[in-house]
Amino acid sequence: MHSDGDVSASGAYPRPITIAIVALGGQGGGVLSGWIVKAAEAAGYLAQSTSVPGVAQRTGSTVYCIELYPEAAAKRVGRDPVLALMPMPGDVDVVIASELMEAGRAIVRGFVTPDLTTLVASTHREYAISEKSALGSGIANGEAVLTTAREQSKRLVAFDMRKAAEDAGSAISAALLGALAGSGALPIARERFESSIRAGGRMVEENLAAFAAAYERAEGKAEDKSEELSATPIAPRPRSPAARAIVDRIEVEFPAALRDVLLVGARRCADFQDPQYAALYLDRIAGVVALESGHVDTCLLARECARHLALRMTYEDTIRVADLKTRPERFQRNLEQLGARSDEVVKMTEYMHPRIEEIADTCPVALGQWILRSKLPKTLLSPFLKKGRHVRTTTLSHFLLLRTLASLRKIRRSTLRYKIEDARIEDWLQTVLQTAPSDYDLAVQVARCQRVVKGYGETYERGLKKFAQLMNALEYLRGRADGASRFAALQEAALADEDDNALKEELRKLKSPEVAVSGQRAKC
């Protein structure tokens, strides 16, 4: 328990206590700074705070500056202290960061110094637009921030304060205040902070609960209760002979290094179609394993193939989507995510926009091809396909419609989409198999290359186009020492922007003779 510090006994003039709150607009930094000012005034301090709202209020990052000075000391001098309006690098006692990357930003700005600064930071992430809009994964390296935070601060109080707040039904500002109070960095008693919250008069109980939870975490009395996600797949419990056969096959026929990923992959294929489909999956991987003679301990190529093949074979066709959308697990998960109470009625609506391609895909091959080729079906169907459909899954008629679509699983193998996907998969696997003997690392990259194919509709088609461009580029890479790394770079470029500018540039460099020559020279 921390109590008010003795502000009258100190000898010479004390220096002001300097506090910086780094937050995102809308996170309640202003409320938090108001609470701290109130608590400090009650504890006998002169307080000054300031901020720069404006555009930063709209999701940008912003700094609140608070300075405290013992009133008794000021009275002795008979003057008001001159307090700063902006934190000065190297002179900040407490930095409160409402998010992990904002803590990073405070460190970059020099607000956090090892001799002085207590850093109170929430470790949760509010992803920036650059991270969210990446075509692949653009998430910034949080570990790098935490490591530096540990090294650069005098003391670090870091945990997921958003969660602490959400668990209490409150906003993060209350948890930040609790963590600040619990850190003991300010000579202000716990009750002062709590009185500030009470005086605010809004959501008092929830805020106090979040405050208390964070206070205890910051004091080190409570442990993190959040569970670690287990990475190992659930142990198999096959009931049918067909399922048992799959599990046995994985155990017997495949190297130990592959079993976990094969189990997940085969399970996914069986869930998508049936156990025979999972068997086909294993057959295909067996072909790759045969090439792993030199890499039995890691089986890197087979692992990558196993992972991507499973995703590739369980492509998201209309049948699959209808199936997933009507599953009980999904209903349950959504209810939890929505935070719906049991006495509330929840009505779910899906946003689906089938195109003529999706209809043809779900038809038997000949019919599907005819639909795509001929004018008549387009004329007949297009009025129904102009607008997206609102499918109300929680109504009986729409639920049954989706279930009927899902039941087409039985004829999936005869559909146009199956035929097309099957051929694409075989092509890709053949390329992997052909590449591996001469350039194992390049083959691994070819296996990984599937990740550029994602999404639905036009997004999916764009992905296929990129994939084809990458496959065509292979001819320039075979036999080159840097083939694998160049191919990896091409994939990164393919995921760099939507308009393919980076990919085009990389491909141009690859194909243009001058660059090739200079590349040769560099090797010499």
Next chain:
Amino acid sequence: MAERSFEKEIRKLRLGAGEEFSGEGILAVTKALLQSGVSYVGGYQGAPISHLMDVLADAEPLLKELGVHFETSASEASAAAMLAASVNYPLRGAVTWKSIVGTNVASDALSNVSSGGVKGGALIIIGEDYGEGSSIMQERTHAFAMKSQIWLLDPRPNLNSIVGAVETGFKLSEASNTPVMLELRMRACHVYGRFISKDNKRPDFGPGDAMENPVRDLSRIVLPPASFVHEKEKISERLPAAIDFIKSRRLNEFFGPENTELGIAVQGGLYNNLIRALEMEGLSDCFGATSLPLYVLNVAYPLIDEEVASFCAGKKAVLVIEEGQPDYIEQAMHAILRKRDIQTRLLGKDLLPMAGEYTSEEIRKGVTAFIREWGNDLSRLGPRRPGKRTGESSAPAELADVVPPRPPGFCTGCPERPVFSAMKMLDKEMAPSHVSCDVGCHLFSILPPFNIGNTTMGYGLGWAGASAFNTESRKRTVSFMGDGGFWHNGLSSGVGNAVFNKNDNVLVIIDNNYAAATGGQEVPSSQPRRPTRSTGHSIQNAVKGVGVKWLKTVHTYDVEDMRATLREALATKEKGPKVIVAEGECMLNRQRREQPIRNRMAADGKRVMRTRFGVDADTCTGDHSCIRLSGCPSLTIRDNPDPLREDPVAYVDNTCVGCGNCGEVAHAAVLCPSFYSADIVRNPNRGERIVARVRGAVIEYLQRREQKRREYYAF
């Protein structure tokens, strides 16, 4: 402001003599106006002075008691023109805006009022939006003060000094018949502090008295020959009067020891930063007792030649700390010293950055360089102060690359987002157009993820900014304008101009019911809510009234319709200006209004429905094209729960307000079937409960059957 209440603030405005006021700087200014017996107040909102306008707009009863006329001006020009009331009458008036932009708009009226001069005190409260966090071009208001001869106060940033500056500002204005600007930087407007109040003062002479006893003085009207006389008067009468007042009232302050070799002259507004910098170097304590003499310019213009000369004379060197450029003060001080042949070396921008904000850190660097260069005998500086701290961060430089930038963006559920989603989709279809932007939240379109927009030329000037592109071309241009900009001047400068010049391009007016970017103030087309304002005037009628024939109204959240309308406007054979009014209420303000009502209804057991969106993680493939068409803060990402996938999946967090944009975009762009919306009904009625129960039971039965099959084959 429409959707927030300022009761607490208004209580503070009522404090009487001896009571302690605590609050923000700009609210202290508001209180100081009432204490000074102001008769009328006007202005145009914008950070950092919005709060003054918002609070007074809600303080009708108090203003009535005091006989103060307050109005939210249509623009800064309207506000500045209001000062005309002080030309002939002993009326104290104050106007306020965000600068530099507002001063630009106001400059015509400012030139007029400063030419004829004023009888009653005229105070212009300037929110100087310069430096970190600023949303506008970086220029100095100082130039306007000089060219129009308006005195410029730049007080030390504490509440006592600021409040004092309001009161002396009026007196200075009256003593010199010149309008006075009170410049407050961003953080000074928002600084929280305390001061002891005085009683509010009801003016002896009000606008009504003036109306009943009109005064006409031809010599005050700006037309030759009076205008020539005005210029001479400024020099021969008003300036000397101001200098006398400033000197005799000691508006500028001198701190620290005398007779030392070095000295520092500083703008009042930078005083606190300077003290902190000196403190860090051991040259001051935290009460401002410095080892160096300081000359604090609480009046930034005019300079008092004698003060400058006497401060500098006998010193080896003086450092001028003046924020922004050009370095008007430094230049003027050089001229003063040169003319008097004073050999003191003057330094300023040679040691401090020419451009940019003067933070304590920047000032510290400048002061250190100054001392290093000129203070070879530091013992003569007087005693060094204790309390020096030298924290130094040794964080790796690479960390700067790890931390992602945080550009501002549209709020969760913003009705402007779907407009730009539609534009982005249309760009793929028709190739991009030249886009002329305006000022307002919609300017965020230029940032990720939309990256739409080529220029912005100022508030309300979106369409005028594209007026050169009115020739034969295969493409049309698209201009944007908000309802705020439209009423500010866009109706005439943009729409009228386009009609008159037979423009063939497209304007989208974003009508969100408020001046949203400045805090949600009302505009003439807002929904009527306040008895003191006349609102509800339709933008469409105004547009038609100036002669636009091609006019469409679209509800922004209907992305498909938005796109179709834009497509039509860009493709139609019809010649002439094309205007689309895109309607959708500002979500921030809508939530402020509706949320409390919904909460109350839910608590009372009434049926309340809320809508939330979600993404099914098992059908999301982690491509994020939905995010690239949205940028909604609540549409974010999280780790992929699928162990086979690496890329994060899209995820809608709990801040979703159910605006529907995600689903509409997924439909319009034919993105993916992963989005779902959920209508969650609190306190459902009986029929609804029964239907839900029956549906639930049948669905569960069907699901169980299918699940059994899957379980049989599972492993």
